[in-house]
Amino acid sequence: MLISVTVNGQERTADVEPRTLLCYLVRDELSLTGTHVGCDTTSCGACTVLLDGVPVKSCTVLAVQVDGQELMTVEGLEQAGDLHPLQKGFWESHGLQCGFCTPGMLMTTYALLERNPDPTEDEIRRAISGNLCRCTGYQNIVKAVQYAAPLVREKREAAREVAR
Amino acid sequence: MFPNAFEYQSPTSLDEAVALLVEHGYEAKILAGGQSLLPMMKLRVAAPTVLVDLGRVPGLDARTENDRELSLGAMTRHASLEWDEDLWARYPLLRETAAWIADPLVRNRGTMAGSLAHADPAADWGAALLALHGSVTVDGPNGSRRVGADDFFVDVFTTRLEPDEVLTAVHIPRPEHDVFATHLKLERKVGDFAVVAVSLQVEIDGDGRIRRPGIGLAGVGPTSLHATAAASLLEGQPLSLELIREAAAKASAATDPASDRRGSADFKRDMVRLFVERGLRSIESRFDEGRRRSA
Numbered sequence: 528m529l530i531s532v533t534v535n536g537q538e539r540t541a542d543v544e545p546r547t548l549l550c551y552l553v554r555d556e557l558s559l560t561g562t563h564v565g566c567d568t569t570s571c572g573a574c575t576v577l578l579d580g581v582p583v584k585s586c587t588v589l590a591v592q593v594d595g596q597e598l599m600t601v602e603g604l605e606q607a608g609d610l611h612p613l614q615k616g617f618w619e620s621h622g623l624q625c626g627f628c629t630p631g632m633l634m635t636t637y638a639l640l641e642r643n644p645d646p647t648e649d650e651i652r653r654a655i656s657g658n659l660c661r662c663t664g665y666q667n668i669v670k671a672v673q674y675a676a677p678l679v680r681e682k683r684e685a686a687r688e689v690a691r
Numbered sequence: 692m693f694p695n696a697f698e699y700q701s702p703t704s705l706d707e708a709v710a711l712l713v714e715h716g717y718e719a720k721i722l723a724g725g726q727s728l729l730p731m732m733k734l735r736v737a738a739p740t741v742l743v744d745l746g747r748v749p750g751l752d753a754r755t756e757n758d759r760e761l762s763l764g765a766m767t768r769h770a771s772l773e774w775d776e777d778l779w780a781r782y783p784l785l786r787e788t789a790a791w792i793a794d795p796l797v798r799n800r801g802t803m804a805g806s807l808a809h810a811d812p813a814a815d816w817g818a819a820l821l822a823l824h825g826s827v828t829v830d831g832p833n834g835s836r837r838v839g840a841d842d843f844f845v846d847v848f849t850t851r852l853e854p855d856e857v858l859t860a861v862h863i864p865r866p867e868h869d870v871f872a873t874h875l876k877l878e879r880k881v882g883d884f885a886v887v888a889v890s891l892q893v894e895i896d897g898d899g900r901i902r903r904p905g906i907g908l909a910g911v912g913p914t915s916l917h918a919t920a921a922a923s924l925l926e927g928q929p930l931s932l933e934l935i936r937e938a939a940a941k942a943s944a945a946t947d948p949a950s951d952r953r954g955s956a957d958f959k960r961d962m963v964r965l966f967v968e969r970g971l972r973s974i975e976s977r978f979d980e981g982r983r984r985s986a
């Protein structure tokens with residue numbers, strides 16, 4: 528089946544079998560291997576991508592279901608060589624060790640900050656409760672998000688200024 | 692892991708969806724949020740040869756409310772019930788329950804109707820719909836019908852739905868008095884199905900008497916259960932510790948749990964008693980506090 532999707536702002540088409548999972552469309556057909564496949568059983572969240580802005584487990588969505596929709600993967604975070612505040616936060620706060628969960632964590636927390644740019648620690652922990660990390664103990668992931676939140680708010684303010 | 696090969700259909704009207712189900716019978720499966728069906732297909736526990744995706748049928752995410760009830764279209768996702776503040780005051784059990792289901796990522800895809808149709812006896816929505824005295828609309832080749840929650844669940848993973856029928860909407864009666872609700876759940880880890888869950892809703896009238904009580908139970912029988920004997924004890928009474936304890940014991944006696952890796956039957960029965968008591972006591976104290984504040 529021929530499908531077309533917008534991925535990180537770019538229109539892409541692919542010919543997929545109906546049983547192709549979204550994560551394999553992204554990794555194998557679109558060659559965006561930043562999205563990881565961990566458990567393959569809807570448990571770990573390593574495969575999280577944004578579908579029309581909403582974080583979902585891409586190992587549990589069919590590629591054909593997203594025909595015509597908008598995808599954002601971890602590769603879409605960096606803009607013109609500039610790391611997203613969350614990426615800076617994970618770097619500065621040591622929010623990763625092996626890094627396997629990180630793409631999923633980034634996409635989930637990106638969606639969180641889009642919806643709520645000033646989350647409490649509890650809200651951050653709840654938001655990432657579907658993303659498992661076997662290394663960090665989550666502490667520094669929470670700190671990374673707390674590092675990024677004010678930067679995201681500043682960016683928003685600045686964008687608003689420009690719009691005025 | 693990937694599923695067996697299948698034919699993918701994405702109808703753009705309900706009639707077309709029903710026609711596809713009629714044509715393919717037991718070979719076809721409806722795909723809603725896919726958060727139960729796709730994992731099962733990947734494990735090859737399910738291997739339908741045709742998938743009928745409801746994702747492009749217009750109107751299935753509709754929400755309407757009149758003075759009698761709230762109606763939620765079949766594609767209403769768990770997350771929208773968790774986050775829609777508009778519903779919290781009148782339908783608090785929706786949010787209380789949604790927030791307990793799976794994890795935030797699964798909640799962004801999975802649907803309430805899909806969960807009800809799937810009819811896992813440990814599912815949270817089954818217990819909640821019973822506590823809410825809800826009902827569902829079912830559409831098929833012979834038209835549309837309503838099925839009450841008490842009549843909907845037949846056995847493990849089995850409902851009144853025929854293979855050529857679509858559950859198109861879920862209905863919840865609008866409360867007539869102050870409404871109090873809570874969902875209590877014992878899970879082994881975040882996002883797991885319930886070992887035991889209890890969904891509670893009561894209305895309390897101006898005289899402090901309970902109206903339309905509902906006690907739904909998950910994980911303690913072959914289907915979601917409604918503890919009707921316990922609920923009818925509460926009807927028309929003011930909440931008291933004695934009454935709460937009596938209702939909790941009655942609810943526990945209505946269960947039929949199995950001993951498994953999640954716990955023994957005795958333990959689960961006891962958890963039902965504890966949860967009903969704990970839930971009703973928290974409702975009682977919220978009610979008392981509200982009264983004190985308005986006095």
Ligand SMILES: Cc1cc2nc3c(=O)[nH]c(=O)nc-3n(C[C@H](O)[C@H](O)[C@H](O)COP(=O)(O)OP(=O)(O)OC[C@H]3O[C@@H](n4cnc5c(N)ncnc54)[C@H](O)[C@@H]3O)c2cc1C
Binds near residue numbers: 728852
């Ligand atoms: C990791 C994980 C944890 C979970 N934890 C919980 C939990 O704690 N509590 C809980 O209650 N659930 C839990 N679930 C299940 C989740 O709630 C599912 O979303 C839900 O059971 C199914 O809804 P769906 O929309 O995804 O349905 P699908 O997976 O698309 O379909 C499920 C079944 O219902 C049928 N169906 C779907 N929609 C309709 C319809 N409108 N009419 C007729 N038939 C239909 C399908 O044909 C299929 O047989 C969990 C799932 C996962 C993956």
Ligand code: FES
Binds near residue numbers: 564565566570
């Ligand atoms: S790979 Fe998708 S949830 Fe683990």
Ligand code: FES
Binds near residue numbers: 625626627662
């Ligand atoms: S950094 Fe290794 S799993 Fe999270």
